[in-house]
Amino acid sequence: MSLISRCLTEVFSFVRRHRDENLRWHLHRQQDVAQLKQAQLLAEQALVSQLKKQAQQLAHELAVNKARNSNELEMVKTQCKQDLKDYQQYLQSLDRLKESLRGSYAHLPEAVAFTIHHHAKQLLNRMWDESQPEEKLKLEMQLLQFMTAVHEDSQASLQDSQAEGLPQRALAFIDADRASE
Amino acid sequence: MLWSLSSGCNSMPRRIFYGGLVIGSLAMLLFVAGFVSLQLGLVLLMGLFYLLASKILLLALVVLALLGLAALIKAIGRELLGYFDAESAALRRLLSLQRYRQDARQQAVQQQKQLHYWALFKRQRLLAANNRKHLRALSAAIEGELRAGQSQLTPSHYQSLRKALRQYYKRADVEAMLALRQQIPCP
Numbered sequence: 614m615s616l617i618s619r620c621l622t623e624v625f626s627f628v629r630r631h632r633d634e635n636l637r638w639h640l641h642r643q644q645d646v647a648q649l650k651q652a653q654l655l656a657e658q659a660l661v662s663q664l665k666k667q668a669q670q671l672a673h674e675l676a677v678n679k680a681r682n683s684n685e686l687e688m689v690k691t692q693c694k695q696d697l698k699d700y701q702q703y704l705q706s707l708d709r710l711k712e713s714l715r716g717s718y719a720h721l722p723e724a725v726a727f728t729i730h731h732h733a734k735q736l737l738n739r740m741w742d743e744s745q746p747e748e749k750l751k752l753e754m755q756l757l758q759f760m761t762a763v764h765e766d767s768q769a770s771l772q773d774s775q776a777e778g779l780p781q782r783a784l785a786f787i788d789a790d791r792a793s794e
Numbered sequence: 795m796l797w798s799l800s801s802g803c804n805s806m807p808r809r810i811f812y813g814g815l816v817i818g819s820l821a822m823l824l825f826v827a828g829f830v831s832l833q834l835g836l837v838l839l840m841g842l843f844y845l846l847a848s849k850i851l852l853l854a855l856v857v858l859a860l861l862g863l864a865a866l867i868k869a870i871g872r873e874l875l876g877y878f879d880a881e882s883a884a885l886r887r888l889l890s891l892q893r894y895r896q897d898a899r900q901q902a903v904q905q906q907k908q909l910h911y912w913a914l915f916k917r918q919r920l921l922a923a924n925n926r927k928h929l930r931a932l933s934a935a936i937e938g939e940l941r942a943g944q945s946q947l948t949p950s951h952y953q954s955l956r957k958a959l960r961q962y963y964k965r966a967d968v969e970a971m972l973a974l975r976q977q978i979p980c981p
Contacts, residue, residue, distance in 0.1 A: 657881055664884035671891040675898065682902040689906055693913035700917055704924050711928075723935030724975050727928060731968065738921070 700741060707733050710763055714780060717767035725779060732787045733759055755790075762786050807861060814857040821851035925966065933963040936975050946979040 711730040715721055736759060740752035766780035828843030876882060936959060944952050955974060962970040 661880045661884050664881070664888050668884065668888045668891055671888065671895065675891060675895055678895065678898055682898065686902070686905055686909070689909050693909055697913060697916055697920070701920055704920060708924070722939075723932055724972055727932045727935075727968075728972070730928060734921075734924070741917070 703737055704734075706760075707737065710760060713767050714763060714783075717770045718780065721779070725784075728787065729763060729780065729783050732790070733763075759783065759786050807865070810857065810861050814854050814861065817850060817857065818854035821847045821854055824850060929963065929966055929968070929971075932968075932971060933959065936971060936978070939975065939978050943979045 707730060710733065711726050714729065715723075715726050733756065736752060736756040740749055740756055743749040743752055762782040763780060766782050770780070824843050824847035828840045828847060831837075831839040831843060937956070940952070940955055940959065947955070955977065959971065959974055962974065
């Protein structure tokens with residue numbers, strides 16, 4: 614019986630020692646644990662505030678970008694509309710050119726007038742599709758020179774009723790262009 | 795799970811776990827006792843022991859299962875709290891704003907591309923309408939010239955030229971129409 618009670622006493626004292634040691638260990642590190650928790654909390658708050666600041670900056674940048682993009686888009690839209698209007702006016706002026714040619718030359722075949730008008734339209738389209746500004750300018754000069762040649766031919770024909778029945782300068786211009794191509 | 799159970803502030807789950815294991819051990823002991831009593835020929839005792847042991851083992855397993863379920867619910871709760879806390883919310887907001895910025899950039903590029911495409915399309919439409927108008931005038935003029943020179947052509951030749959002219963007009967083939975005009979004799 615005393616053996617059992619001795620064993621039991623040993624066991625209980627072992628358990629009590631273990632629990633005392635555990636309690637001392639917890640008390641010893643309680644301050645460190647509290648410091649760690651506080652440091653974690655502060656770090657988390659700092660991180661949250663930094664993230665919020667970054668989000669605010671990003672939101673501001675987004676608003677600025679949105680305004681700038683919409684402005685740029687409006688500008689591009691206006692420019693495209695203006696380009697289209699300019700192109701339409703060019704086409705109309707070429708049509709008027711053809712009409713004036715037919716009006717100046719009494720017996721001009723439609724095919725010749727068409728060829729001249731077609732050549733002018735080709736020049737116009739080449740100029741419009743060109744992306745390099747120098748080349749574009751060159752082609753525009755070429756087109757203007759061609760239109761001037763046609764006008765001069767029309768005027769010469771109106772002034773001198775005995776002139777040939779064809780706009781020679783315009784046709785020579787076309788031949789020169791085709792030869793250079 | 796055992797690690798979380800063994801930390802100082804989680805002694806309750808640890809006790810329940812050990813309690814479950816103890817109950818399971820008791821059930822095992824009762825199984826052994828039942829086996830011994832079977833060997834000794836005590837059948838009724840064996841039956842009693844086995845009955846008790848099976849019920850106690852079931853109890854132990856239920857306790858452990860409930861403990862596992864509680865640990866699972868706790869883990870889910872911890873994850874949800876982690877999802878809804880301030881840091882995650884701020885990070886989510888920041889990432890979504892970055893995504894908006896990228897989307898806005900791409901959208902601006904695509905919108906400008908679309909505007910240029912529409913401008914090109916409208917210009918081509920204008921050009922096509924203008925071409926059609928002048929081609930119609932040219933076709934009418936060549937047909938007039940063909941009718942004027944009809945007397946100098948055989949009827950079949952005249953019809954074939956007319957048909958060819960119509961085909962070239964439908965195909966908008968300017969070169970072919972002008973070449974056909976060269977074939978028409980002067981009246």
